[in-house]
Amino acid sequence: MVRRVIQLLIGLVLYGVGCAMTVQAGLGVDPWTVLAEGISIHTGIGIGWVANILGFFVLLLWIPLRQKPGVGTIANILLVGTSMQVVLSIFPPVSGTLAQFAVLLGGILVVALASGLYIGAHFGPGPRDGLMTGMHKRLGWPIWTCRALVELTVLSIGWLLGGTVGIGTVLFAFLIGPLVHIALPLLDTRRGVVDASRAPREVVASSD
Numbered sequence: 001m002v003r004r005v006i007q008l009l010i011g012l013v014l015y016g017v018g019c020a021m022t023v024q025a026g027l028g029v030d031p032w033t034v035l036a037e038g039i040s041i042h043t044g045i046g047i048g049w050v051a052n053i054l055g056f057f058v059l060l061l062w063i064p065l066r067q068k069p070g071v072g073t074i075a076n077i078l079l080v081g082t083s084m085q086v087v088l089s090i091f092p093p094v095s096g097t098l099a100q101f102a103v104l105l106g107g108i109l110v111v112a113l114a115s116g117l118y119i120g121a122h123f124g125p126g127p128r129d130g131l132m133t134g135m136h137k138r139l140g141w142p143i144w145t146c147r148a149l150v151e152l153t154v155l156s157i158g159w160l161l162g163g164t165v166g167i168g169t170v171l172f173a174f175l176i177g178p179l180v181h182i183a184l185p186l187l188d189t190r191r192g193v194v195d196a197s198r199a200p201r202e203v204v205a206s207s208d
Contacts, residue, residue, distance in 0.1 A: 014083075015111055017114075018112075019084050024094050025101070025104035028164050029164055031151040032054065033051070033158075034158030035155070036048075039054075041162045049085055052082065055081065058127040058131055059130075062130055062134055072122075073125060112175075119184055122188075131150060
């Protein structure tokens with residue numbers, strides 16, 4: 001349990017750090033950060049604080065979907081945007097194409113690692129992921145359809161509000177899935193339990 005809690009907290013803080021890096025790279029960010037950036041432009045509220053507020057409002061959408069938040073869901077709302085805002089307030093935007101791409105790719109790697117950490121801790125999904133899985137359960141639509149619908153809607157609204165859409169948005173979309181796929185098995189806190197439960201069956205299978 002101690003390891004899981006520490007892993008959850010580190011993962012959520014790093015997630016905000018990675019998102020802040022993609023913002024400061026200035027080459028385009030993920031759909032939800034595009035929306036947060038667009039709202040920030042028009043309200044003057046920091047992007048990280050907007051991300052926290054968005055997380056809260058997304059959580060309200062769980063109610064008609066009959067989703068139940070976990071500890072990790074609430075921690076996600078409180079920590080990701082906060083750590084993002086702290087990093088954005090300390091480090092200035094990056095200039096120079098090579099530096100921008102380096103920071104962008106570094107940010108995507110940090111987000112992937114962070115995702116493996118907090119998902120692997122098994123304390124419940126983040127508000128945005130829970131919205132998509134809730135739509136899947138409630139409406140019966142495929143997960144990819146729910147994800148595409150939500151993220152395209154969020155991206156469009158954020159872009160219209162002035163959020164940064166660019167090559168970074170495309171790279172994030174293509175890279176984050178495969179990178180999380182690599183990180184999650186390595187950081188899954190239940191891996192040992194699952195492997196142990198499978199061991200007897202594997203022994204029997206091999207003896208057959």
